[in-house]
Amino acid sequence: MRWATRRHCHVDRAACAWLISRRVDSDAAFVFVDDPDEVPQDATPFDMRGVELGHHGDRCSFETMLAHFGLDDPVLWDLARIVHEADLGDERFDAPEAVGLDVICRGLSMIHDVDEALLAVTDSIFDGLYEHRRRGLLLGRDPA
Amino acid sequence: MERVRWVFLAYRLPREPSTPRITVWRKLRRLGVVQVVDGLVALPLDARTREQLEWIADEVLDAGGESSLWIAEAASARVERELAAQLAAAVAAEYVAVIVAAQAAAGESVTHRRRTLAKLRREVHRIRARDFFPPPESELAVAAVEGLAAALEAVSG
Numbered sequence A: 001m002r003w004a005t006r007r008h009c010h011v012d013r014a015a016c017a018w019l020i021s022r023r024v025d026s027d028a029a030f031v032f033v034d035d036p037d038e039v040p041q042d043a044t045p046f047d048m049r050g051v052e053l054g055h056h057g058d059r060c061s062f063e064t065m066l067a068h069f070g071l072d073d074p075v076l077w078d079l080a081r082i083v084h085e086a087d088l089g090d091e092r093f094d095a096p097e098a099v100g101l102d103v104i105c106r107g108l109s110m111i112h113d114v115d116e117a118l119l120a121v122t123d124s125i126f127d128g129l130y131e132h133r134r135r136g137l138l139l140g141r142d143p144a
Numbered sequence B: 001m002e003r004v005r006w007v008f009l010a011y012r013l014p015r016e017p018s019t020p021r022i023t024v025w026r027k028l029r030r031l032g033v034v035q036v037v038d039g040l041v042a043l044p045l046d047a048r049t050r051e052q053l054e055w056i057a058d059e060v061l062d063a064g065g066e067s068s069l070w071i072a073e074a075a076s077a078r079v080e081r082e083l084a085a086q087l088a089a090a091v092a093a094e095y096v097a098v099i100v101a102a103q104a105a106a107g108e109s110v111t112h113r114r115r116t117l118a119k120l121r122r123e124v125h126r127i128r129a130r131d132f133f134p135p136p137e138s139e140l141a142v143a144a145v146e147g148l149a150a151a152l153e154a155v156s157g
Helices: A011-024 A060-068 A076-088 A095-111 A114-140 B016-031 B047-062 B077-105 B108-130 B138-157
Strands: A002-007 A029-034 A043-045 B006-012 B035-039 B042-045 B067-073
Touching: A011 A076, A011 A095, A011 A114, A011 B077, A029 A114, A043 B042, A060 A114, A076 A095, A095 A114, A114 B047, B006 B016, B006 B047, B016 B047, B035 B077, B047 B067, B047 B138, B067 B138, B077 B138
Parallel strands: A002 A029, A002 A043
Antiparallel strands: B006 B042, B006 B067, B035 B042
């Protein structure tokens, strides 16, 4: 399936793309556009204005996606806490990791102008973050 | 001189219900917008400010209001200076509150001071996120908070 989002991915968009390829559609292909009008007919838009898979109420797009696809893996919701704070910083959640994640994603977007290259790196970051939080939830404390 | 580019959100929300109005205003305040006139707010343009105002524009539409987003620059340097000064004054007031709190903490117990220090450091980060034209108070606030840290360091040796 084809998925479309805005060019120049930041944390929420990068997290959504990771979620799509890891949990929703293993054959996902991404299209990056500058304007919502450029979304191809056959592509599902996400993290863009006026689409279902975007910000709604207090939710960032990553949280909207988890709810939309019925993903109830608690590790993903723990990641959602971090992504939400990195994206919105509204202190709805306690997520000290968020500040670091935000800075890392911003820095990466400065050195990767091509979104495909950026997402290759952020996918790896979210894989690692997922594993860290998975072990953390199992242990009930931060893993070494 | 090159002008600052701004992202403007023009919006109107129904008077009732009041909850969406309050939610939207709270979000705009957290972003640190400057209100140009009633229903028109602005932030210096960057990828983040634009995106954040886009989400709020959608939220206004979802709540049955009207909104549109514009990218513009002031036609005169004076208007630009005034917008920037308003933004700087708003964050300056927040920094001053931090400075006052840091000074007030000086006489407190070590435990209390440690808690205040953590709180004020977070507060400075929060203000920084909406500080686009750092006023002198920015550095003073950091100095006041780190002064508190240095004093604690001296106590614990």
